[in-house]
Amino acid sequence: MTQELAQFALVVRDYDEALAFYVGVLGFELVEDTPVPEQHKRWVVIAPRGSGGCRILLARAASEHQATRIGDQTGGRVSFFLHTDDFERDFRDYLAKGVVFVRPPKDEPYGRVAVFKDLYGNLWDLIEPA
Numbered sequence: 001m002t003q004e005l006a007q008f009a010l011v012v013r014d015y016d017e018a019l020a021f022y023v024g025v026l027g028f029e030l031v032e033d034t035p036v037p038e039q040h041k042r043w044v045v046i047a048p049r050g051s052g053g054c055r056i057l058l059a060r061a062a063s064e065h066q067a068t069r070i071g072d073q074t075g076g077r078v079s080f081f082l083h084t085d086d087f088e089r090d091f092r093d094y095l096a097k098g099v100v101f102v103r104p105p106k107d108e109p110y111g112r113v114a115v116f117k118d119l120y121g122n123l124w125d126l127i128e129p130a
Contacts, residue, residue, distance in 0.1 A: 007045065009059040011069050012120065015044050018058045021119040022046050025097045026082075031055055048082060071120030078115060078123040087112045087128035094126070 012018040015033075022028045023046060031045040044058040061067040073079055084090045091105060091114060102123065103115035111129040118124060 005054050007055045007057055009057045010122075011061050011066055011073060012058050013061060013067070013070050015042050015058055015060055017119065019044065019046070022056070022058070025099060026094070028056075071118075071122055073122060076123070078125050080122065080124045082124055082126050084126060084128050087114075087126065090126060 010018075019030065019033075023030050027049050028046045029049050029051075031047050032043060033045075034043040036043055041060060041062070045055050046058060047053075047055045061070055087105070091101075094116060095101070099116050101114050101116045105112060105114040109130065111127050113125050113127045116124050116126060
């Protein structure tokens with residue numbers, strides 16, 4: 001049997017502000033943005049540019065409880081791991097666009113890595129695998 005992780009939900013405050021960051025700043029691709037009027041929401045899917053793998057569903061918080069998880073879905077741990085084929089290019093580009101890095105670039109046995117925050121405070125590794 002073959003399985004793969006196809007998509008996961010990322011709880012956000014607002015669809016359009018999330019798109020402005022993930023698509024406008026990080027350069028992700030908008031895969032789908034479909035209104036779901038009967039549920040007062042949208043089905044918004046993004047993916048890193050050129051990615052054929054896992055996608056992200058931007059899920060607007062629909063309750064007070066869900067809103068408490070925005071930016072802290074994993075209790076302050078790095079939550080997401082973005083692989084790149086050119087660390088220096090993406091690191092410089094993200095810095096120029098105002099992305100905040102909370103840990104500077106470092107060479108590890110698995111590759112070159114730095115940790116950045118998204119617009120909500122979730123932590124991401126930017127990694128060029130070794």
